[in-house]
Amino acid sequence: MSETANSPGPAPSTARRILRNTAWLLGGKGFGGLCSLIYLAILSRSLGVKHFGHFSLIFGTAQALVAIAGFQTWQAVVRYGAAYVHDQDWQRFTRLSMLCGLIDVVGGVLGCGIALVVFLGFSHQLSLNPAYVTMALAFNCALMWGRVSAPTGIMRALNRFDMAVYVEAMVPVGRLIAAGFIWWYGPTVGRFLFAWATIDIASAIAYWIIALRQIPERSAFRGLRQWRKAVRDNPGIGHFLLVTSGASTLDAVYKQGPLLAVGFFLGTKAAGIYRLADQLAQGFSKLSTLLARAIYPEVTRARVAASVDQFRRMVKRINQVAGLAGGFVVLVAIAIGGKLLALIGGEPFKGGDVVLVPLAVAASFGLASVAFEPVLHSTGRARQALVGRVISVIMLALAIGGLNGLGAIGIAWAVALAAAAGYVALGVMAYRSLRKLPAQSLAVEDGEEPLPPAAL
Numbered sequence: 001m002s003e004t005a006n007s008p009g010p011a012p013s014t015a016r017r018i019l020r021n022t023a024w025l026l027g028g029k030g031f032g033g034l035c036s037l038i039y040l041a042i043l044s045r046s047l048g049v050k051h052f053g054h055f056s057l058i059f060g061t062a063q064a065l066v067a068i069a070g071f072q073t074w075q076a077v078v079r080y081g082a083a084y085v086h087d088q089d090w091q092r093f094t095r096l097s098m099l100c101g102l103i104d105v106v107g108g109v110l111g112c113g114i115a116l117v118v119f120l121g122f123s124h125q126l127s128l129n130p131a132y133v134t135m136a137l138a139f140n141c142a143l144m145w146g147r148v149s150a151p152t153g154i155m156r157a158l159n160r161f162d163m164a165v166y167v168e169a170m171v172p173v174g175r176l177i178a179a180g181f182i183w184w185y186g187p188t189v190g191r192f193l194f195a196w197a198t199i200d201i202a203s204a205i206a207y208w209i210i211a212l213r214q215i216p217e218r219s220a221f222r223g224l225r226q227w228r229k230a231v232r233d234n235p236g237i238g239h240f241l242l243v244t245s246g247a248s249t250l251d252a253v254y255k256q257g258p259l260l261a262v263g264f265f266l267g268t269k270a271a272g273i274y275r276l277a278d279q280l281a282q283g284f285s286k287l288s289t290l291l292a293r294a295i296y297p298e299v300t301r302a303r304v305a306a307s308v309d310q311f312r313r314m315v316k317r318i319n320q321v322a323g324l325a326g327g328f329v330v331l332v333a334i335a336i337g338g339k340l341l342a343l344i345g346g347e348p349f350k351g352g353d354v355v356l357v358p359l360a361v362a363a364s365f366g367l368a369s370v371a372f373e374p375v376l377h378s379t380g381r382a383r384q385a386l387v388g389r390v391i392s393v394i395m396l397a398l399a400i401g402g403l404n405g406l407g408a409i410g411i412a413w414a415v416a417l418a419a420a421a422g423y424v425a426l427g428v429m430a431y432r433s434l435r436k437l438p439a440q441s442l443a444v445e446d447g448e449e450p451l452p453p454a455a456l
Contacts, residue, residue: 035172036279037344039179044276044345046187053263053272054129055189058136059196060259060275062143065118067252069111070147072244073100077153079377080234085157090216093157094223095230097215100150101208102227103241111144132189139193146200151211158214167207174199243386244377250389254396254418258411265404265411274408276345277352280337281359326364333360355412362412362419372426376433384429392422 044052077100084093119137124130155164178195185191212220223230231237259278263271337360338353345352376385399414406413 035176039172039176040276040279041344042179042183042187043192044272044349046183047189047192049269049272049348051189051272053268053270053275054132055192055272056259056275057263057268057271058132058139058189058193060256061118061136062115062140064252064256064260065111065115065140066143066147067256068249069114069144070107070149070245070248071100071103071241072248073103073150073241074153074156075244075377076100076234076237076241077150078157079240080237081153081157088216091223092230092233094215094217094219095226096234097150097154097212098220098223099227099230099234099237100153102224104147104150108144108147112141115140115144135190135193139197142197143200146197146204148204148207151207154211154214160214163210163214164207167203167210170203170206171199174203243383247373247386247389250386250393253393254389254415254422257393257396258400258415261400261404261411262408266408270408273345273349273352274355274411276349277341277356277412278359280340280344281333281356281363326366326368329364329367330357330360333357352408354409358409358412358416361416365416365419365423369423369426372430375430376426379433381429381433384433385426388422388426388429391425392418395421 043055047055077097081093081096084090084096115137119133119140152164175196178199179192182188182191182195259271259275262274333356337356341349341352341356372388373385376388396414396418399417400411403410403414
């Protein structure tokens with residue numbers, strides 16, 4: 001049984017919880033990563049470069065639109081719910097969770113509207129085959145409703161990373177089984193899209209059911225009816241969601257924009273090759289995502305329960321470990337990245353090895369900066385985290401504009417330059433935030449929303 005989130009414990013327990021939660025995530029994501037490598041190989045080999053490029057552009061656009069339209073409610077559940085879990089105030093925690101679930105529904109409706117405009121009005125600019133437009137629109141709408149942001153926040157706030165791992169394994173396992181069947185039955189872009197959408201929807205339903213069962217003294221229906229009271233319980237939550245969702249939108253532009261730029265400037269074949277290299281680079285950088293998921297609730301919890309000195313020491317240790325891991329990512333990409341690309345995609349995808357190294361460099365910067373955003377959020381400076389994302393996206397746009405003439409490798413180096421700019425910006429702001437803590441433990445800048453009273 002996982003340690004409950006309402007056990008404050010001494011400072012060393014924070015490091016142990018981060019390591020344990022990361023281990024759970026690594027176990028689940030390691031298994032999921034192995035499955036994804038196999039089904040990615042099936043996709044790329046069975047569809048070929050051009051059709052895999054179409055699939056990649058549709059999937060990349062869907063991921064971008066999901067991030068743009070969806071709110072990062074999981075961060076709100078963790079950020080505002082940490083104090084409720086600490087105090088075992090389950091009524092307020094349930095109200096907060098259901099409010100965030102309701103906001104997810106609003107995001108789903110908004111996302112479907114945006115997808116309708118994008119695919120019916122601008123699909124030709126993505127070099128999509130007209131035969132794929134309708135199925136791409138349906139796929140995007142399905143992914144909007146397959147988001148599990150609020151239930152993810154519930155599981156993380158309650159420190160149930162172990163249970164979340166089992167639920168999240170449904171997606172890679174389901175995709176692997178579906179990919180094998182489609183490969184045998186007859187591979188088409190439409191069949192893969194239909195399978196991916198069905199699996200995401202089923203996983204989302206399961207995630208909600210299991211997450212709600214983890215809340216003690218739960219009453220989801222009553223919490224849903226009291227959503228207005230949840231807004232009053234958590235002053236500033238609207239501002240927090242707008243800021244974090246703005247950061248998520250910029251992150252989506254940063255992650256999916258280069259792929260769409262490759263499709264726009266170089267065509268679907270180049271997009272397919274770039275996508276495979278990018279997927280492998282993202283596989284190397286999974287550790288940064290896993291650490292972020294494990295660190296975010298612990299940093300938030302530490303601001304509620306730990307002293308300023310303990311908080312600063314924890315952040316320093318996280319940065320040291322993350323920096324070493326970032327360097328390791330680059331070494332792995334240089335040593336075996338090209339061989340992995342050839343093994344997964346086959347001979348037509350060998351050209352992707354020249355873009356893999358700069359993408360791995362970008363991933364290493366993301367890994368090294370894994371603690372910066374949680375620190376800014378937990379100290380009431382979510383707006384500064386958004387500024388860091390803006391700097392990355394501006395650098396990305398400028399670099400792509402200047403380097404796209406070099407082809408896919410130029411766009412890949414543009415991603416690396418943007419990642420470096422974001423690392424420096426977020427690092428400076430997080431360092432300044434930590435320096436100000438002794439003078440004003442929960443300092444809030446002019447115009448920022450304060451922490452909720454329950455967290456003070």
